[in-house]
Amino acid sequence: MASIVKRQTSKGDTHYLVRYRDPSGKVRNKTFRRAEDARRFASTTEADMVRGAWVDPNAGRVLFRDYAARWVAERTTSRGRKLAPRTVELYRSQLAKHIEPTFGDVDLSKITVAAVRSWHSQLVGRGHPTAAAKCYRLLRAILATAVEDDLILKNPCTIKGAGVERSGERPVATADQVWDLADEIDDHLRAFILVGAFAGLRFSEAAGLQRRHVDLLHRTITVEHQLERVSKATAEHLGMDTVGFGPPKSDAGYRTLAIPAPLVPELERHLGIYAAPGPDGLVFVGPLGAPLSRGNFTHQWKPARIAAGLPAGFRYHDLRHTHMTAAAESGASTKELMRRLGQSSPAAALRYQHATDRRDVEIADAVGATLRRRSDDRRAGQGA
Structure with a gap:
């Protein structure tokens, strides 16, 4: 259980010290100026530990740049294989060009939903919608692993549809x-x-x-x-x-x-x-x-x-x-x-199974021919 201790500083200011044990048994402290904030933190921390959702507040003090480099180096495919060299090259390029200029020197725990939304909006605004979708997927994947590693509580990449590439129909040669x-x-x-x-x-x-x-x-x-x-x-x-x-x-x-x-x-x-x-x-x-x-x-x-x-x-x-x-x-x-x-x-x-105009006409003609034969057969039988 977390405990709250009211303390007076040498200058006469009142602070509230929240003391609790983390899941490993280590005693931790956090100070607040207002009693209400201290009580809220204490109750939230207790609830998180009961649910198994508590995250070490110091764990996320890792620069995104360093964590991303380690992520690319350790990442494997769904089949357990190391990333292909071209994929490594692509990820390193996307990080260097579009992601790290904004988040490279930021602690994982300091990357917010608002910051991600602003970054994505600016990237799209510069005329790079496809790059924005690819880079958003990469950022989301990296931060999802950070959640799994208990470095951050939740993934700040929450923009619906931001990772979807809306490219037009590709041309087809005759x-x-x-x-x-x-x-x-x-x-x-x-x-x-x-x-x-x-x-x-x-x-x-x-x-x-x-x-x-x-x-x-x-x-x-x-x-x-x-x-x-x-x-x-x-x-x-x-x-x-x-x-x-x-x-x-x-x-x-x-x-x-x-x-x-x-x-x-x-x-x-x-x-x-x-x-x-x-x-x-x-x-x-x-x-x-x-x-x-x-x-x-x-x-x-x-x-x-x-x-x-x-x-x-x-x-x-x-x-x-x-x-x-x-x-x-x-x-x-x-x-x-x-x-x-x-x-x-x-x-x-x-x-590739979309109906082209030519194929649609062929289908329509085939359906028409089938229905016409049945109708003709019926009329021919009545005439006899």
């Missing part, structure tokens, strides 16, 4: 645009474009393909890993090379996919001319034989995209959208789309 893009880009990247559209691989998955992953006889591509590139600073921080192989984004990313027939001769030609030698040789390499880099690829991509008549915002990843939209329109189920996507959650697959 069949002609896919082939025009492949025709316009440098020849050593032609098959790389077609793999994005015909197999729906991510950039890093396609860039990480080795000869042994491509089986043209059985028309399959196996995704076993992805090519990872990180900055020199991140590589030094993690003690790794700047380029290497890493696991797919999730366990579902390990997959063997059937590839459409038109892709087979394109890959056969590419393997005969451009791929690195040996079963472990990279299928797609740069002009000098090095692993593909996004920077060099972008220099080739932009003029080809313009020549193919694709919009300015069209990215390589949109070839994956193009592939999955075509698969959904073919009637692929959610599970089938998830498998091709390499996704463990149906959320992404469901995005």
